[in-house]
Amino acid sequence: MRVTLERSNLLKSLNHVHRVVERRNTIPILSNVLLKADGASLEMKATDLDLEITEATAAMVEQAGSTTVPAHLLYEIVRKLSDGSEVALTTNPDGNSMTVTAGRSKFSLQCLPEADFPDLTAGAFTHTFRIASNDLKMLIDRTQFAISTEETRYYLNGIFMHAIEGDGGLKLRAVATDGHRLARADIEAPSGCEGMPGIIVPRKTVGEMQKLLDDPDVVVTVEVSEAKIRLTIGSVVLTSKLIDGTFPDYQRVIPSGNDKELTVDCETFAKAVDRVSTISSERGRAVKLALDAGQLTLTVNNPDSGSATEELAVGYDADPLEIGFNAKYLLDITNQLSGSEAVFMLADPGSPTLVRDSAGDDALYVLMPMRV
Incomplete structure (x- = not known):
């Protein structure tokens, strides 16, 4: 693999994907980011087995290929490179290491084979809808502070999202509670929400969504099944498992x-x-x-x-x-x-x-x- 791209583009994409990677991992491959160069883009993917983020960025691909390198290490290297520099990523013939070159700086990183990298198979999604970024961000911002951190009541460790019939028609509703306080926010339901299953989006996924929904003009594609959620936000694709549990009847409180x-x-x-x-x-x-x-x-x-x-x-x-x-x-x-x-x-x-x-x-x- 040999690919060259602008430092700012690489840093922006790495910033989105590297946050998913836990600092401490018992499985070495989960500390790595998957890099896949093909056509005119470099695709990056990171996962913690519950949450996966993929992003593609424009690049000059001289030789297609793929490998995995330590995510936080690569991010720190790129972050410290000079602004405006061109970054070249090259894997050696045996695939055991990758060289990062920018100007007079040169780094060599240990690689692990792409074949070991886990894939969070999404399966089939039953419901798909498109929603304005600022509407989804409003639902999250208004409710996420009330998410419980008590691990024993795991079904409260996220935001409960569901479609509900209200006075003014169908609403998309977000609810979070920790037993001491409850937050509830509604928006007009986008087309495609009808009959959607109630889902509990985990706290970590909610945090990543908040960071990715920074452009108010973007329209987000949301796909939902009973076990997973996938969001396409511009060039970023976030796939996450949902909390497998029953959210309490919040209407009673x-x-x-x-x-x-x-x-x-x-x-x-x-x-x-x-x-x-x-x-x-x-x-x-x-x-x-x-x-x-x-x-x-x-x-x-x-x-x-x-x-x-x-x-x-x-x-x-x-x-x-x-x-x-x-x-x-x-x-x-x-x-x-x-x-x-x-x-x-x-x-x-x-x-x-x-x-x-x-x-x-x-x-x-x-x-x-x-x-x-």
Whole structure:
């Protein structure tokens, strides 16, 4: 194999694929990236056996061929080469090593045969639809912070995506919860979603999708089966296994009878919560909200370091109420709101609270209270 290409093109593609590769691997071939030169392009592929990313980039192919080299090592080498340089990748005749040449720099990397590289066979996809990059990114951004990190409840370690019939027709919905908070976001369902199975997209895949969906003008092709998802984003193809489990009936935890409405300026509220929580203990992070007509008092008490209070003018005219929340969870939710105001629907100190965005109802959040 002998191929020459622009350093910036090689770096961009390597940046997309090398992130999938785990730093520590018991299987040596999984530390490598597969390079395949053919026609006028160089294709790169990396996998961790659950997630696979492939990208092709334009290149001058003098001799077609393929090999695998350490992914992180190649990425670091290319990253440190001079900007604008031409990079030549050449495998030696016996295929045991590959030379990376750019200007006066020359590196030799150990290779492993392409035949050892695993292929994440996709199988047949039952549903295909096309979706604007910014719509898919919105679904992910609004919900991913609520994904559980508790490995025992593995079915919560991802975003649940499904098509659901709503008031305005069919919606594509994303839901995530960790048992303490729940995030739900909707968009109008693209054509092709009809009858799609409910899927749980794993946390690592969600993180990669977020990074790849950086161009708002791109249209993403999504293919779904009961076991896998494949996204084509420009020249990048991401294939991932799905979490094999049943997502809980999240509708049951969304309260419907909360009648005490609190309207608060989002930015002012977030800054106030951040200030008073400075004094809270790392473990508890509890902040108390005391509500009275037109006024909210935020209080944090920490036996080890002291206390803090702050008062805010708010829209509230129901009975006085005291309720406690985890400050980090409050901040996570307010960071997702695009409108200027947050609307809290409360019931009592022991019941879940509903949070909506004043900008619209395409997303809602449920937050469990804390004892304070």
